[in-house]
Amino acid sequence: xxxxxxxxxxxxxxxxxxxxxxxxxxxxxxxxxxxxxxxxxxxxxxxxxxxxxxxxxxxxxxxxxxxxxxxxxxxxxxxxxxxxxxxxxxxxxxxxxxxxxxxxxxxxxxxxxxxxxxxxxxxxxxxxxxxxxxxxxxxxxxxxxxxxxxxxxxxx
Amino acid sequence: xxxxxxxxxxxxxxxxxxxxxxxxxxxxxxxxxxxxxxxxxxxxxxxxxxxxxxxxxxxxxxxxxxxxxxxxxxxxxxxxxxxxxxxxxxxxxxxxxxxxxxxxxxxxxxxxxxxxxxxxxxxxxxxxxxxxxxxxxxxxxxxxxxxxxxxxxxxx
Numbered sequence: 001x002x003x004x005x006x007x008x009x010x011x012x013x014x015x016x017x018x019x020x021x022x023x024x025x026x027x028x029x030x031x032x033x034x035x036x037x038x039x040x041x042x043x044x045x046x047x048x049x050x051x052x053x054x055x056x057x058x059x060x061x062x063x064x065x066x067x068x069x070x071x072x073x074x075x076x077x078x079x080x081x082x083x084x085x086x087x088x089x090x091x092x093x094x095x096x097x098x099x100x101x102x103x104x105x106x107x108x109x110x111x112x113x114x115x116x117x118x119x120x121x122x123x124x125x126x127x128x129x130x131x132x133x134x135x136x137x138x139x140x141x142x143x144x145x146x147x148x149x150x151x152x153x154x155x156x
Numbered sequence: 157x158x159x160x161x162x163x164x165x166x167x168x169x170x171x172x173x174x175x176x177x178x179x180x181x182x183x184x185x186x187x188x189x190x191x192x193x194x195x196x197x198x199x200x201x202x203x204x205x206x207x208x209x210x211x212x213x214x215x216x217x218x219x220x221x222x223x224x225x226x227x228x229x230x231x232x233x234x235x236x237x238x239x240x241x242x243x244x245x246x247x248x249x250x251x252x253x254x255x256x257x258x259x260x261x262x263x264x265x266x267x268x269x270x271x272x273x274x275x276x277x278x279x280x281x282x283x284x285x286x287x288x289x290x291x292x293x294x295x296x297x298x299x300x301x302x303x304x305x306x307x308x309x310x311x312x
Contacts, residue, residue, distance in 0.1 A: 022206045022213075025199070036195035043181070043189040044230070050178045057178075063231045070226030074200070075219045090246040 023078050032089030034079040037071055044068045045143070048120075048136050051129075058127040065124035068139070072117030077110060099150040109146040116142040179234050188245030190235040193227055200224045201299070204276075204292050207285075214283040221280035224295070228273030233266060255306040265302040272298040 025033065044064040051061050085097040099106060116139040123135040181189065200220040207217050241253040255262060272295040279291040 022210050022216075024202050024206045029199075033195055033199040036192035036199070039189055039192035040196050040227070043185075043192070043235075046180050050180045054178050060178075060231060063229060067226045067230045070223045071196070073219060074223045075216060079199075 023081055025079075027081070027084045027087045028089055030079040030081060030084055030089070031087050031093050034076060035089045035091070035093075037074070037076045037079070041068060041071055041143075044071075045136075045140070048124075048132065052133045052136060056129045056132075058124075061124045061127075061132060062121075065121045068117050069121035072114050094152045096150050096152055102149075105149055109142070109149055112142040112145055113139075179237055181235075183237070183240045183243045184245055186235040186237060186240055186245075187243050187249050190232060191245045191247070191249075193230070193232045193235070197224060197227055197299070200227075201292075201296070204280075204288065208289045208292060212285045214280075217280045217283075217288060218277075221277045224273050225277035228270050250308045252306050252308055258305075261305055265298070265305055268298040268301055269295075 023030075044067045047064040048061055051057055051064075080095065080099060082100055084093065085095055085100055087093055116135070120132075120135050120139045123131045126132075179186075200223045203220040204217055207213055207220075236251065236255060238256055240249065241251055241256055243249055272291070276288075276291050276295045279287045
């Protein structure tokens with residue numbers, strides 16, 4: 001991947017957007033918003049899975065995939081400002097401090113998520129449930145790639 | 157507006173999607189997800205406002221407007237299943253019971269929100285900050301239209 005593509009992909013997920021545009025919110029707002037974005041992603045992934053496992057509804061899968069795509073391109077990385085490795089939004093943050101220091105790995109997993117989310121929306125539009133199932137697997141791996149690196153075990 | 161357009165707009169915001177596709181989640185999941193969608197909308201609205209009030213960054217406004225558009229077309233209305241007029245997600249729901257009974261009003265305010273969110277994304281793409289400011293006002297009114305009818309006063 002050439003330099004330009006790396007920069008574009010990094011900007012899409014917002015890793016550097018604080019240098020381009022204003023970051024809003026107090027730390028507790030940012031943590032609550034990013035937890036909300038993650039939950040909205042979780043809802044959307046759950047909907048796609050329900051369609052794969054149950055009766056396939058093309059329109060619902062498109063709704064969910066478009067939501068995931070928009071969030072993956074929303075610049076939500078800007079909500080991880082330095083100093084928010086601890087703090088409470090809806091609940092205590094589960095982020096690992098490494099997210100704020102290992103920028104190379106963050107870029108890698110962030111770009112993978114961005115790529116797979118964009119592809120998910122394209123595949124959903126076709127209505128091909130087998131292709132959706134395959135791409136859902138790829139997207140899920142990209143989610144896990146970031147969670148494994150940068151999210152603490154969920155507290156139950 | 158003709159009947160077909162009403163049906164299409166209603167489906168877009170998910171008022172009837174439970175009849176088309178599986179609804180997922182327990183009541184507490186649905187409440188937490190809809191609260192998360194609302195927070196993600198609030199974050200996105202705040203970002204657009206910060207750009208209107210401060211230095212205008214076209215890309216950030218597009219990111220936020222596209223997020224709002226995707227959420228307005230996500231079918232999140234399906235998260236308001238009967239019986240979820242009480243219950244706790246991240247916190248106790250603020251929904252008024254009228255949302256589950258006044259379907260005519262719900263359709264009216266839902267369609268307005270959908271229309272203004274789609275328009276917001278179109279206007280954001282132009283990069284015309286004055287037009288964005290005007291459309292932000294229209295979109296904000298459509299949010300308020302639903303909140304006034306169907307959301308209890310926020311508990312501070």
